[in-house]
Amino acid sequence: MxxxxxxxxxxxxxxxxxxxxFDWYMDYDGLKPSLRDxxxxxxxxxxxxVGCGNSPVGExxxxxxxxxxxxxxxxxxCISLMKTRSLTTRPGLKYHVxxxxxxxxxxxxxxxLVLDKALLDSTLCGKEPRGIFTKICSEVARVLKPGGTFISFSYAPPEERDDFFRDSAHLWKMSVFTITKPSLQDIVEHIVEDFAPKPYDPEANIDPESVHFIYRFEKAPREV
Ligand SMILES: C[S@@+](CC[C@H](N)C(=O)[O-])C[C@H]1O[C@@H](n2cnc3c(N)ncnc32)[C@H](O)[C@@H]1O
Structure with missing residues (x-):
């Protein structure tokens, strides 16, 4: 691997x-219903x-x-490439190494809004994964406005992520959703997929291979 x-x-x-x-897991059409509200x-x-890669989602x-x-x-x-792409057509986009x-x-x-698609997953393949994962979550919490939202798109079910997110849990209210992966037949036949996120039901015995998981966190609003 x-x-x-x-x-x-x-x-x-x-x-x-x-x-x-290249877009990991899904393209913008897949993300869009989860970002709407x-x-x-x-x-x-x-x-x-965060960890934008060369996905066109920002564009x-x-x-x-x-x-x-x-x-x-x-x-x-990666960032040089993305900057060059946007230089003349989308000059307002900001890219940073x-x-x-x-x-x-x-x-x-x-x-x-802070958006992660596959960055946190990739960090778990590295050395000292827990430390980096936790640092990223705490940096995300720092840069989010009170009442802001962090959405992380992942291939992994809650039993493989809960433990990692728990360290930052005091900062957020967490909810988990799933969206169904389009089948090969749907793609070939151009069937319009339903990417509406569905609340994750741990009792439903869903096949983790058939869905993507969405971890959504609301940062506490500022206290008055
Ligand atoms: C699996 S790719 C996902 C790319 C994109 N988000 C997508 O959905 O197609 C992971 C990306 O995270 C970047 N990355 C890995 N560790 C990072 C870190 N600590 N800080 C910023 N970016 C990182 C990699 O360079 C890579 O572009």
Missing amino acids: PDFGSKAYWDERYKTGGANM VLNGQPGRTILI TLYDEGYQNVTSIDNSQA MDAANMFTLTREEFD
Whole structure:
């Protein structure tokens, strides 16, 4: 298996095949229903994408009118590529080479929404996974506005993630949802999939291979 937990792996991947845009797990159509109530059609929403890779999600959000999107990745090769792509067509998009576990140049309480798709999963393939996972969650909590939302898209069911999220649990109210993975037949036949997130029911015995998991956290609102 490739070393998804290593920075060298990602750098090499973006240097050699980076121009081919790639979305882990799902594209924007898959994410959109899960973001709807947070974005609420309000173009001023501030959005941070952590571990953006060369996914076009930030670009699509921008094209849909959400022009306050910041994307970070710790791969220089990745960010150079994404900056070049947007230079003339989407000049307002912000890209930074940055470690999600240390987002020192982002001020606290800056974002309404922080989005993770497959970054936290990839860190669990690396060395010292628990430490990095927890640091990323605590940095996300720092940069989120009170009442803001963190959404993490993952392949892994709660029994493989609860323990990791628990360390940051005092900061959030957590809920878990699933969305069904489109079947190959659906893709081939261009059947419009239903990506509406469904509350996760631990009693339902769902096959974890048939769904993606969405971990959603609401940061506590500011106390008055
Ligand atoms: C599995 S890819 C996901 C890319 C994209 N989010 C998507 O859904 O297609 C993981 C990405 O996280 C980046 N990454 C890994 N560790 C990171 C860290 N500590 N800080 C910032 N980015 C990181 C990698 O360079 C890679 O681009």
